[in-house]
Amino acid sequence: MPPSPNHSATDDNTTRRFFFFEKLIHWLIAIAMLVLLATGTILFVPALTAHFPRPLINRLHIDSGITATVIMLLALVGPWGRALRRDLHELMIAPLDQLNSWTGVIGDWLHRATPSTEGEEPEKFNVGQRLFTAGMAALAVLAVLTGFALRTPGRIPTSIQGGAEFTHEIVFLAIAALVVGHVIKAILSFREKRGLGKRSSS
Known part of the structure; x- marks a missing residue:
């Protein structure tokens, strides 16, 4: 079977899902995210805060938050980010194009990620990856907005500042939960462990 535009065939009858640039972006953002979560944990837990400057x-x-955001934006807008933009389109945008109802959107979005029938090429991203990406994208936007609000004291009303701080903490916990789940799944699942490598095209 010929490979889809999203995949590239290799000599050993497998399909390479991601290439060097995509893997580089993944790991750069992962490192920034780990620093972000580690420092956020220290700031969030008073018992830890007392032991660090x-x-x-x-x-x-x-x-680290700025770094992760800048890396992703540069990766998406540059000419080198064509594959990433294609992946983003497959993950989040394409399923919305031809649907009218929210129920239909969710149903089709998940259906595209279910295992294909015999003889059909499997989708590049599964249900979990689609949900993870959508959740992380929404939370990242909230984190950036609330984080910016926290960095501008005196420029916004106190009530909004307090709401931003509370929301930022909730978003931090949600992102931490998603990242932990993502890492655990990657460790336990053979397919997930090879998610940045090769996948059979049959």
Whole structure:
């Protein structure tokens, strides 16, 4: 079977799902995310905060968040990001194009990620990956907006500042839960462990 436009055939009858640039972006963002979560945990837990220099941890937290955001934006907008934009389209945009109802959107979105019947090429992304990407995208936007609000004290009303802080903490916990689940799944599942490598095209 010929490979789809999203995949590239290799000599050993397998399909390479991701190439060097995509894997590089994944790991750069992963490193920034780990620093972001580690510093966020220290800032979130008073017992830990007392053992670390808060100004330094706060600076690392902000810088890692900015770094992850900049890496993703540069990866998507540059000419080198064609494959990433195609993946994003498959993950989140294409399923919305031809549907009118929210129920239909969800049903078709998940159906595209279910295992294909025999003789059909499987989708590049499964249900879990689609849901993970959608959740992380929404949470990342909230994290950036609320984080920016927290960095501009005095420029916004106190009530909004308090709401932003509360929301930022909830978003942090949600992102941490998603990342932990993502890592555990990658470790336990053979297919997930090879998610940045090769997959059979049959």
